[in-house]
Amino acid sequence: MTDIRVLTDEAQYRAHSTLFRRAMHWGPPTDEQWAVVLPSYEPGRVHAAFDGDEMVGTTQSYAGSMVVPGGAVVPHSAVSRVGVRADYTRRGVLTALMREQLSTLPDPVATLRASEGRIYGRFGYGLAGRVRYLQIDATKAVIPGSPTGRVRMVDPDTADKLLPELHDAFALDRPGQISRWAGWWARARDRKTEAENMVTIVHSGPDGDDGYLCYKVSEVKDFKHKMEIVDFVSSNADAWRDLWIYATRLDLVDTIEVDVALDDPLNWLFEDPRVVHTKEVFDEIWLRLADVPRMLAARTYGTAEPVVLEVQDALLPANSGAYRISPDGAERVDAAADITIPVDLLGAAYFGDTSFSQLAAAKRITGGRFDAADALFASPVAPRCSTFF
CATH class of the missing domain: 3.40.630.30 (Gcn5-related N-acetyltransferase (GNAT))
Structure with a gap:
């Protein structure tokens, strides 16, 4: 049986770092590298999975804050160093780690950067923001x-x-x-x-x-x-x-490389917009609403008739239920749902980067009145993080 523990000392942190690095196919940290990495370990936020005395999985979070649509700033956890030892994959280790981390998270929302796009949806993370990688012909x-x-x-x-x-x-x-x-x-x-x-x-x-x-x-x-x-x-x-x-x-x-928000007007700064080449559009923000009522109440909404969302959250069942979204805010209700949506896709739609209509067209959500939900969750600016962790 997998045992999840909170790590407390430097020796455990170094073992945690080594296991994570090996999961990413890197070697263990040298003494010089470890001296740089050690200050990034925050007490109380470092989890590891154990099989007996053997560490077999890792995750960690960093405390901070995040901006939501409307400009409010909420407490935030940046989740990183997620890894499972190669001989323990597909045995429930990561699920146990994610469940323990999210259920004890002190913050209402978490984000991470996904090494693989298929992994984190089942833990309630949704692709909520993308980034545009640019190359500029400086000549x-x-x-x-x-x-x-x-x-x-x-x-x-x-x-x-x-x-x-x-x-x-x-x-x-x-x-x-x-x-x-x-x-x-x-x-x-x-x-x-x-x-x-x-x-x-x-x-x-x-x-x-x-x-x-x-x-x-x-x-x-x-x-x-x-x-x-x-x-x-x-x-x-x-x-x-x-x-x-x-x-x-x-x-x-000769060339400049940079990543920017999808709506960044950089092309229009130059006499010739063609000097800016989009090399790639890639996912950046994977969002997990750990406290759905609090996060729905934290942001502002656009103008449309109210919509009732039925949220499904298998990992954190306290989040499951119906929420009425209106221009005045969000509240938990006992009412029939217009839209049924899993928590990962609610995370994807939270910043407005993905619309309910798109999710419905892909048959990822059910119900109706998607246009109203799109208008309520729309944001005048595209999401962007710009802090890699």
Whole structure:
């Protein structure tokens, strides 16, 4: 029988890290790597599955907050390091881990990044937000006009202090965005490996610092260089435009790679929109409504006649039931349902990235009045997270 335990000490954390890495086909962490990883382990949020004394599965969460449609910010768990030892897969280990983690979660919502798209729907996670991966031809990227503010390059120590402040102030600007925890920033500060060549540019406008850009440049071959934008935060259109002017006018850069929200207007910044190429649209946010009543009440809704949703949640049955959604909010009711929907697909529709009509057309949900539900759950902006974990 699988036994789920909360881990408490560094030796257990290192075993947890090793098992997860092996599940991802990576080797165990070196001493140097472990020194970087250790601060990202949060006491009370690290679960492992055991068969006797053997650790056979892992999961973990990080405490933070998340923006929902309408701008409210709710407590959030970022779930990561989910893995099962190869000789224990398909034996219920992951189900036991997910059930225990979700049933004891202190936050009403969780998100994760899925290594495989088929895994997490059965645990109530729905694909709620996608991202657009872009490649920009910097040799032809012309932005008309001049900058309106000022940009400056900052040293790593200054970046360590300033970037968390700017992210907290400006980055929680659309549904799906999450706060960053201390362990996330601790890993971001590591400059001994992939972050060694990181450059940070800070933008200042009339009211002070209002955005930043972090990037790395690598030589592809024969003096051809690629810029990878790792982090981009701006509080207003002028800061956004000025930072892009800096990036596209940098010498010895031929291509720029970045990921953005589906509705990002970047193409229209350039004289020739064709300099921006969409390489891929891929899933980003997998959302789990751990407390359905609280999360339905947290967001705002569009204009339409009320709709009653019958929510089904096999893993957390307390969530199951009927909810009346109206422009005034959401409430639990004892009423006949217009739409019956499993909790993973409610998560998929929560930010408005997926519509009820689409789910109905695919025969994933049943009922009617899907147009009204679409209008109620619609969001004027596409969801985006921009924080990988």
